[in-house]
Structures are given as structure tokens and as C-alpha cells.
Amino acid sequence: MSARTLFDKIWDRHVVKSIEDGPDVLYIDRHFIHEVTSPQAFAGLERRGISVFRPQQTIATADHNVPTKDQHLPIRELLSRQQVDKLTENCANHGIELYGLNHPFQGIVHVIGPELGITQPGMTIVCGDSHTSTHGAFGAIAFGIGTSEVEQVLATQCILQARPKRMRITIDGELAPGVTSKDIILYIISQISASGGTGYFVEYAGSAIRSLSMEARMTICNMSIEMGARGGMIAPDETTFDYVRGRKFAPQGEELEKMIAYWKTLPTDEGAAFDTELHYRAEDIPPMITYGTNPGMGIAIDGTIPAAEGVENEAERASFRKALQYMGLESGAKLLGKPISYVFIGSCTNARIEDLRQVAALVKGKQKAENVNAMIIPGSKQVELQAREEGLDRIFAEAGFELRQPGCSACLGMNEDKVPKGEYCVSTSNRNFEGRQGPGARTLLASPLTAAVTALNGYISDVREVWAEQTLANG
Numbered sequence: 001m002s003a004r005t006l007f008d009k010i011w012d013r014h015v016v017k018s019i020e021d022g023p024d025v026l027y028i029d030r031h032f033i034h035e036v037t038s039p040q041a042f043a044g045l046e047r048r049g050i051s052v053f054r055p056q057q058t059i060a061t062a063d064h065n066v067p068t069k070d071q072h073l074p075i076r077e078l079l080s081r082q083q084v085d086k087l088t089e090n091c092a093n094h095g096i097e098l099y100g101l102n103h104p105f106q107g108i109v110h111v112i113g114p115e116l117g118i119t120q121p122g123m124t125i126v127c128g129d130s131h132t133s134t135h136g137a138f139g140a141i142a143f144g145i146g147t148s149e150v151e152q153v154l155a156t157q158c159i160l161q162a163r164p165k166r167m168r169i170t171i172d173g174e175l176a177p178g179v180t181s182k183d184i185i186l187y188i189i190s191q192i193s194a195s196g197g198t199g200y201f202v203e204y205a206g207s208a209i210r211s212l213s214m215e216a217r218m219t220i221c222n223m224s225i226e227m228g229a230r231g232g233m234i235a236p237d238e239t240t241f242d243y244v245r246g247r248k249f250a251p252q253g254e255e256l257e258k259m260i261a262y263w264k265t266l267p268t269d270e271g272a273a274f275d276t277e278l279h280y281r282a283e284d285i286p287p288m289i290t291y292g293t294n295p296g297m298g299i300a301i302d303g304t305i306p307a308a309e310g311v312e313n314e315a316e317r318a319s320f321r322k323a324l325q326y327m328g329l330e331s332g333a334k335l336l337g338k339p340i341s342y343v344f345i346g347s348c349t350n351a352r353i354e355d356l357r358q359v360a361a362l363v364k365g366k367q368k369a370e371n372v373n374a375m376i377i378p379g380s381k382q383v384e385l386q387a388r389e390e391g392l393d394r395i396f397a398e399a400g401f402e403l404r405q406p407g408c409s410a411c412l413g414m415n416e417d418k419v420p421k422g423e424y425c426v427s428t429s430n431r432n433f434e435g436r437q438g439p440g441a442r443t444l445l446a447s448p449l450t451a452a453v454t455a456l457n458g459y460i461s462d463v464r465e466v467w468a469e470q471t472l473a474n475g
């Protein structure tokens with residue numbers, strides 16, 4: 001058989017039927033649902049008198065609308081409460097496992113799937129949520145779908161999909177100290193723009209990617225959607241198998257060994273063709289930060305905000321100017337040293353245990369600046385528990401960072417956690433759209449390390465300045 005890509009191997013195995021000149025009918029192994037995009041899908045099923053075809057392959061959690069304080073109490077916001085209640089009711093009616101509020105497995109959908117071992121290599125995974133691309137880090141085809149497609153998957157466990165184009169982004173070399181996977185992905189998007197991946201499914205490869213932990217790989221795949229790509233993926237390897245091994249819903253014992261033998265056949269064959277190939281050097285990647293209102297508007301932390309004149313067409317120049325105006329920033333200015341008042345460490349991009357550990361290592365024994373409100377929202381109940389067991393909660397408390405309960409929180413402000421109008425927030429999330437963190441809020445996307453050092457100083461800071469000293473101090 002001719003050389004095939006990781007993507008094609010998984011896709012081909014899941015095609016139930018090919019429609020001539022049309023999309024494929026693709027079998028879906030795992031379907032995640034949450035309270036925002038599932039109610040209309042269930043309502044549609046009920047209207048048509050259809051039941052859920054394979055309820056065991058759908059897993060639900062409440063994440064977007066949940067408060068991050070006092071989760072044991074009824075949700076105060078009426079709309080949020082209704083959304084979560086509706087999810088609970090739908091799951092009960094259709095026999096779907098729900099990790100709702102106060103369940104030990106509750107958390108952001110893209111954090112809990114992997115940590116519970118539900119997400120595995122070789123699978124097709126969908127969710128009515130754009131950042132489903134996160135699960136691609138395991139060597140799975142994972143992508144976000146719309147509400148009508150959620151209904152389709154509930155009813156049939158299949159989805160109609162046209163095969164996208166394939167892109168490979170290879171990053172070789174070694175990252176500089178203080179540079180993380182968040183910087184890799186912000187760098188790539190700044191290079192190819194927020195629409196540079198449109199129409200593609202991206203595979204990330206190269207020695208810099210291979211050396212990343214699963215958490216770090218998830219951060220990269222998570223943001224694939226922010227360059228317009230349908231999804232992102234990374235070939236499974238020993239790092240992947242080690243992560244999956246022993247997780248609650250992962251195969252065990254002999255079954256696992258059999259699966260690993262299969263997973264080892266998935267990586268892209270030598271000579272397989274991609275529609276587009278891009279190459280970067282890890283050494284060229286600095287700590288990154290965004291200055292605008294799409295994730296492609298990013299610069300090196302010590303860089304200057306570009307001029308509108310550099311933008312190619314008039315319509316884009318106008319939206320570039322509008323973005324700077326919204327952000328209260330000017331071309332030619334540096335962000336470094338700029339005072340900020342909010343720091344948000346959370347979201348499905350960067351709220352896993354490794355992210356929290358990195359932040360803790362940096363802030364241990366220090367104090368956040370007085371002008372800063374620093375919030376840490378763990379990605380899941382399990383992350384929260386682990387953080388407490390490791391004593392990270394005390395480190396955060398002593399440094400003046402507030403560790404709250406899991407949920408999407410100020411990533412999109414669908415609950416009470418919002419950034420006030422006009423305020424700057426350095427955020428570890430994935431979107432900096434107008435009003436994303438609250439009406440008029442100004443979001444600057446960055447890594448957890450950049451967010452942490454910025455919270456300590458009270459102004460936008462370069463983690464490289466403290467990194468060497470810090471890693472020495474921590475041995």
C-alpha cells in the first residue's frame with residue numbers, strides 16, 4: 001500500500017460509506033457533550049422521536065456555565081442554572097454518563113477526556129465545541145461540530161464529513177529556556193495568520209514536538225482551530241502510551257498491549273504526501289504575547305506592535321486599526337513593562353496540572369503585585385485535587401493567587417468570572433476576541449509562565465529574565 005499520513009490511516013478506518021462526489025459517512029468513537037451546544041440537539045431528537053443510538057459512547061460534563069466558587073450551592077445565574085439543569089435532565093433521559101457539578105470527574109470537556117483515558121490514539125472524536133482539536137494530541141482525529149451535527153451523532157454515531165486537506169508543520173530543534181508549547185503555537189499562528197490553516201487538518205511533527213509532554217502537546221493541538229484549521233494532531237509515541245497507561249477508562253493489561261501494537265502503526269509513513277508542508281526552528285521561537293483581537297496578532301514578548309501599513313489589503317488594515325483601538329494600543333509601542341490588572345490562568349489550553357506546577361515553581365515564596373487580580377482556574381476536579389495534594393494551593397495562596405474551582409470561567413465569561421471593561425488581562429486561554437472575557441475586556445494571550453511573572457511584577461514581563469535564576473533556585 002502506498003505511504004499514508006497519520007490522518008488518512010485513521011480516517012480510512014472509520015469510513016462507513018463514501019458518497020460519490022460527496023462527503024464520507026464517518027464513524028465516531030467518542031462524542032463529548034456540554035451544556036451549551038447539546039440542548040437543541042436533544043430537543044431535535046425528541047421532536048422526531050429518535051433515541052440516542054449508542055449512549056455509552058457519549059460523555060457529558062458541565063463546564064461553560066458553571067461558577068468557580070461555591071459549586072456545592074445551586075447556580076445563582078438563572079440562565080446558567082437552566083443550561084446545566086437541562087443537560088442533567090437530557091443525560092438522565094437518554095442514559096448518558098454525566099460528570100456534572102460536584103462529580104469528581106467534572107471539568108472542562110477537553111481536559112477530562114484525556115485525563116480519564118477516554119481519549120485514545122487512533123480514535124475519531126467529536127464535540128459541539130471548536131477546541132475539540134485538543135484531543136488530536138493523542139494521535140486521534142478530533143474536531144468540533146455544530147449543534148445539528150451533535151444531533152446527527154447522537155442519532156447515528158456517525159457524521160457526514162468531507163476529507164480535509166493535509167498540512168504538516170515540522171518544528172525541529174530545542175526550545176530556549178522559558179519558552180513553552182503555548183509560545184510555539186502562538187508563534188505559528190502569528191506566522192501564518194488566524195486563517196492560515198483554513199481547509200486543513202494539521203499534523204505537528206519534528207524533534208521539538210516529540211520532546212513535549214502530553215499536556216504541552218494538547219496546548220498546541222488545542223489552538224489549531226485558531227489558525228482556521230479543522231483540527232491538529234500529533235503521532236502517538238511512548239510519551240502518549242505512558243500517559244494513557246493506567247488511566248481510568250483506558251484499556252488495561254493485555255488489551256492495552258494489543259492496542260499499543262496497533263497505535264504504533266499509526267504514525268505517518270515515510271514519503272507520505274501532504275498538501276502543504278511548513279518548517280520552523282524551535283530556537284527561533286521567543287516567549288509570545290498577543291496585542292490584538294485575533295490569536296494571529298502576536299509578537300515576541302520584547303517585540304514592538306507592528307504598523308497597519310504592513311497589512312496587505314485595505315479591509316484588513318481597517319480591522320487591524322480597529323483591533324488596536326479596542327485594545328488601547330499603538331503601532332510601534334512595546335508591550336513589555338505595560339501595567340496590567342488581571343491575570344487569568346485557566347482554560348482548556350493551559351489549566352492542566354503541568355501548567356499549574358509551572359506557575360507554582362515560578363511564584364513560590366513570592367507575592368503578586370498589588371494592582372493585579374490573579375485567578376487560577378484548574379481545568380478539572382482532578383487537577384484541582386492534585387494541585388491541593390501537591391501543596392500548590394498553599395503556594396498560590398501565599399503568593400496572592402486565588403485558586404478556584406474548575407470550569408471555563410473567564411476564558412469566555414459565560415459565568416460570573418469576567419474582566420471589567422477597558423482592563424488588560426494576560427490570559428493563558430486561546431481567544432482574544434472583542435468582549436471575549438467580558439464586554440470591553442482586553443485580552444493578551446500568553447503562556448502560563450509569562451502570565452505568572454507578569455502577575456508578580458504587575459506589568460507585562462519577560463519570563464527569560466527570571467527563568468535562569470529561578471530554575472537554579474528550584475534545583
Ligand SMILES: CC(C)[C@H](C(=O)O)[C@@H](O)C(=O)O
Pocket residue numbers: 036037064128129130131144412
Ligand atoms: C461555547 C462553545 C460553542 C465555544 C466553542 O465552540 O468553542 C466555546 O467553547 C469557545 O471556546 O468559544
Ligand code: SF4
Pocket residue numbers: 063064108109110129131347348349407408411412429430
Ligand atoms: S475553556 Fe474556553 S476555549 Fe476551552 S472549551 Fe471552555 S470556553 Fe471553549
